[in-house]
Amino acid sequence: MNPNTGGNSADASEKTLWSELLPYEFKKRLAKCPVVYVPLGLCEPHGQVSAFGLDTIKAEWLCQQTARIVGGIVAPSLGYHIHESGYHARWLEETVGEENPHMTSVPPAVLLYFFLYQLRAFVNAGFKMVVVITGHSGGNQEDLRRLANLFMTYIPIRVWVKSDPELVEGIYMGDHAGKYELSQLMYIRPDLVDMNARILEEVPLSGGRLALGSDADEASPEWGKQIMDACLSQLCTVVSQIDEETVSKALPKISYSMIETIWSEFIQSSATWVTANPWQKQQEVSPNSQWKPYEHYKA
Template structure:
């Protein structure tokens, strides 16, 4: 069987063979956001892609095209950006939670209609939205019967490798994945802002990054094997319409679930008046 795992690179017959052998699809989620001046914007995306691709090569399954837009500037993230980035433009590839949630549901619909029995969503970007997406994933699984696992590299790495933002953990993974996109000689800005860089980044090493990513892949592979074993072969007859999907989205909007990414965390300082993301501090699903 072909060693290619990317959906975009597979021929129809190769796709069918892989689908029947292991009806699992992987969706890498990422974002472009500041990771200090020493690092390229796309760290989150590269992490997620690598973990999905290597796990698929080990366990089977197909890797869907990466979604490089994610939730950031609303809710708790608005204040975080003010504190960590300040007035400088963070150059985010972000969309509001409500837009992302609805698109996420349609991405899951795509996988279900393609015949997958299990969807494994791996995000390289953490935040308050994680709990929201876990809940939506569970609701979609209840609707369709397709297993949906939402996780992050931080969760996969476990307690042995404490996560951070642009610190020892993240910069180490980037040093391992793309050393050409890390330049430790680049320092803080003139105003002293670190552009969201954690001081522990000085401790980052390629070896530590390799350990972290190997741990993530091993953890995910174990979980995927358990999920795949609980489901049979892919089915061609299933189909979820636009209408049913929209009805499902309406149920999400009308639910009494408290979405963590729609408002600041309890006790969090309000965003300063006049800051670019002040209006993003509180948003609604519709």
């Protein structure tokens, strides 16, 4: 089985990645379906047993599969994301402690500012709908949505942001490196999961448990297939419902200065971003924790 296509019936040889398309191929796909997909994730520990890029890899899989089935083009992935700040800090204290998590995290304002320029690039390249799938979730996707909503008040493009657990809300429960996530990776990239590596949890300097979910041992590729198929089906439904008005809308080219205007408005609310603060009833980060400096964030 080609690990990049899973077991789905979509044509595995069909190119969907922007980076791999020739100009005439790009124009053809764009004319057929002016949707761009953005896979978002980061490298962060998912226990000793799984690859760091789980979040990015599942988002890439969903975007590529959907583009093959419904059409559209998959933008280069973004493998850097918001972690550490606000509510993440206490969570990291509890699940990672003083170990080095070897993460590709960036501050909220860095990610969000870059996201805004990504949206500019998509509009200017000719897309009429942006579908953002983030494999990293738990609250941070809300800030992306807020910014996308503000962007849409300036530019009448459709920007749709979801995490993969939100695609299957009420059916499957998302988690971190537990039965849900490990099953997903076992299905799409079985070569990147090694359950035997759990023995390293007890080995000094290995990093310990590294945020492994409590039900990780229940993960299976069969469960992962069910989850990924359900996510994929929901995503295909949403994208295939793109309406004629969205497709035919003429959008203006966006300059740097317009993005700076939107950003200067958005950054004023940085103290209320979801990723800027702990959850209301969340326990405080311990004074000596390596995560203490990130508990309260302001851009």
